[in-house]
Amino acid sequence: MSVLGLLRRGLLTLSLLALLGAVAALLLAPELIAPAEDAMTPIYDQVAEYETDQLLNTAVGTIALIALIVGAIRKLSGISGEADPVLVADDERLPESVSVDPATVTGYATNEAVNGVESLDDARQYRNDLRETAVAALQAGGESPEVARRRIEQGAWTDDDIAAGFLGDAVPVPLLARLRGWLDEAAEGRRRLVRSINAVATLATAPDAAAQTPIEEETDE
Amino acid sequence: MSDATQRSRAEQDTTDQSTLSQSGDDATTTEIEASRTAESTRSTLTLRRRIRRIGPWSIWLVGGFFLLGLGLFYAEATLVAAAAIPFVYVGYAALSTLPRNLSIDVNRSVDDRRLTPGDPVEVTVSVTNTGDSVLTDLRIVDAVPEELAVTAGSPRASLALRPGSTASFSYTVIAKRGDFAFGDARLVVRSLLGTDTATLSATVSGADSVNCTDPAALDGLHQATKLRTGVTQSDQGGEGLEFHSTREYRSGDAQTRVNWRQYAKTGDLVTTEFRQERAAREIVLLDVRPETRCSSAVTHPTGAEYAAYAAEAAVERYRRLGHRVSLAALGVDADDVEIPIREAGNALWVENAGTETGQHAADAVFSAAADVAASRTTANTALTSLVENESEPHRRDISGLVAQFPERAELLIVSPLVDRTPLSYAKRAAVIGNAPTLLSPDPTAEENAGGQLHSARREIRLREARGVCERVIDWPAERSLSAVAAAVDRGGR
Numbered sequence: 277m278s279v280l281g282l283l284r285r286g287l288l289t290l291s292l293l294a295l296l297g298a299v300a301a302l303l304l305a306p307e308l309i310a311p312a313e314d315a316m317t318p319i320y321d322q323v324a325e326y327e328t329d330q331l332l333n334t335a336v337g338t339i340a341l342i343a344l345i346v347g348a349i350r351k352l353s354g355i356s357g358e359a360d361p362v363l364v365a366d367d368e369r370l371p372e373s374v375s376v377d378p379a380t381v382t383g384y385a386t387n388e389a390v391n392g393v394e395s396l397d398d399a400r401q402y403r404n405d406l407r408e409t410a411v412a413a414l415q416a417g418g419e420s421p422e423v424a425r426r427r428i429e430q431g432a433w434t435d436d437d438i439a440a441g442f443l444g445d446a447v448p449v450p451l452l453a454r455l456r457g458w459l460d461e462a463a464e465g466r467r468r469l470v471r472s473i474n475a476v477a478t479l480a481t482a483p484d485a486a487a488q489t490p491i492e493e494e495t496d497e
Numbered sequence: 498m499s500d501a502t503q504r505s506r507a508e509q510d511t512t513d514q515s516t517l518s519q520s521g522d523d524a525t526t527t528e529i530e531a532s533r534t535a536e537s538t539r540s541t542l543t544l545r546r547r548i549r550r551i552g553p554w555s556i557w558l559v560g561g562f563f564l565l566g567l568g569l570f571y572a573e574a575t576l577v578a579a580a581a582i583p584f585v586y587v588g589y590a591a592l593s594t595l596p597r598n599l600s601i602d603v604n605r606s607v608d609d610r611r612l613t614p615g616d617p618v619e620v621t622v623s624v625t626n627t628g629d630s631v632l633t634d635l636r637i638v639d640a641v642p643e644e645l646a647v648t649a650g651s652p653r654a655s656l657a658l659r660p661g662s663t664a665s666f667s668y669t670v671i672a673k674r675g676d677f678a679f680g681d682a683r684l685v686v687r688s689l690l691g692t693d694t695a696t697l698s699a700t701v702s703g704a705d706s707v708n709c710t711d712p713a714a715l716d717g718l719h720q721a722t723k724l725r726t727g728v729t730q731s732d733q734g735g736e737g738l739e740f741h742s743t744r745e746y747r748s749g750d751a752q753t754r755v756n757w758r759q760y761a762k763t764g765d766l767v768t769t770e771f772r773q774e775r776a777a778r779e780i781v782l783l784d785v786r787p788e789t790r791c792s793s794a795v796t797h798p799t800g801a802e803y804a805a806y807a808a809e810a811a812v813e814r815y816r817r818l819g820h821r822v823s824l825a826a827l828g829v830d831a832d833d834v835e836i837p838i839r840e841a842g843n844a845l846w847v848e849n850a851g852t853e854t855g856q857h858a859a860d861a862v863f864s865a866a867a868d869v870a871a872s873r874t875t876a877n878t879a880l881t882s883l884v885e886n887e888s889e890p891h892r893r894d895i896s897g898l899v900a901q902f903p904e905r906a907e908l909l910i911v912s913p914l915v916d917r918t919p920l921s922y923a924k925r926a927a928v929i930g931n932a933p934t935l936l937s938p939d940p941t942a943e944e945n946a947g948g949q950l951h952s953a954r955r956e957i958r959l960r961e962a963r964g965v966c967e968r969v970i971d972w973p974a975e976r977s978l979s980a981v982a983a984a985v986d987r988g989g990r
Binding site: 285289291298299302303306320335339342343346349350364369371372374376377378380381382383385386388389390401402406409412413470473474476477480483 | 559588683878883
């Protein structure tokens, strides 16, 4: 830092300290600045000779003048109101953002379909898709399509009561789930779909385990 | 606060950096001299904007004079004392300024290992205060390439640095194919009171890009196809019939290959290496059809991008080994390839990529495939079913391509397996004796119901593929290609 800069900072610091000292004296120990008060007395006497209105006008005028000068200096030096500095402006790209359409992520359409379910009937129209996937999973595990279909019909492919009841016509949906469906159809529809998808996903990873559960033979009527 | 003061000046020798600064400012009011130095240890700082909240000519001054005048007028000591508050405020703000010679070194380092698409790359940025005054509040944000997504950590930091001290922060991005350059870091430096603030941009030393361009450098994928004995002999030691060399025994070596005679003589366990024999003819079938151009997460490359990279790496590898490798590409339009390429079925066909013309053609196909693989396919939400309709390919298309396959050649199918089409090709190839191997990058994630369902359907197809193919290599989304290649090289899945 240059000598001039140091000098400037030093003077500024000293005058600030002096100012604080004077204020402290004024408030806490007025007797200390009695000499200054005495020196002011002739000025006060002189001021007292003027009329109050005249004096007030002068004071207001002086302050207005100072305000004008400050304002003019600010204007001339190109000072204007500025917002906080920001690292990344609102109209700029965030450095950690990705410019990728979420619709290009696998399963986006399925999620949209599940979220768009508004009634139990809406949910039921997707049952066949899930049944087909479950049948394909069981087939991959070595079961014949007929047996796999019957297994899903009877719900003997998963531990999940809701999924079993939702995809299998021969199995009832648990009472609690039916009650929930009566209270809030949309939420229960989505819930049954998601639970069924979970169950199908589990089945796809281990179809052999599901095939161990015995199923009832089809009875000819 | 409406009395914010701005004095800024762009460095004279920088171009286009002055957009944020007000031109016509009195240059003498700028106190910061951004250090421009030839020393490599310092970043070049460019002042973009400087804001001084409380300038020497603040409105607070008027307030101070007003209180002072009022206090004197009424001879009221409290009012006179109160006038000190704005004066002290302005005075202290004038003292709290940024150092004249800001000097900061920003250095960036990137994992220097070889990158493949999908690899997490750790980027570490270290900031050193090379000046002689304390920086009480330094905020920095690194310019991450737009194409790369940050998956962990943050490219932003807020630091306080003593002279000479260094602080660092790191974040992780996911590599994509290509060379992606970082930009200059952006900094905001504030004085202790926050009354003097400068926005700067800084050049960053060290790594300036994430480079993931060369599939040829990837080793190991050629081991994916089954080694068939009696076709050709390579110079590498391994399993086979003809003696190649001996080496020290390593755990895991087959007992039949231990030289027991020498063990009886000297007590040393030595393994005999035979000249490795493997199929000399390979076909790489790359699948980048529009269905495959989706990813497991917004941050990750598409399944097609992984497949294109892996296929190119495999072809390069086979070619270097002197094999006769042919290339078939599904989903690349002949019009997108720079040079005319033969079509077979609905695929592009490059016979023997080992020759000069073949190599040229294969490179053109791979370049086009990399481009189309990166153009993502948007899901069709207008469907009335949970899963996309799976259309089987025409028998004519399959026979058209499979008819081109050389006899006894082994087929490596590189496909994300988003539908059964690759399986149709595998089945047909298996029938006519081209033993198929499947390498399948996983474009699904089990984060939500949609991902789970697609993952389950892919799992079912993989099971089916295991019945058709000689070998099925499932490549999970969280594993990098180099790790998969290494696993393939070791003979695992």
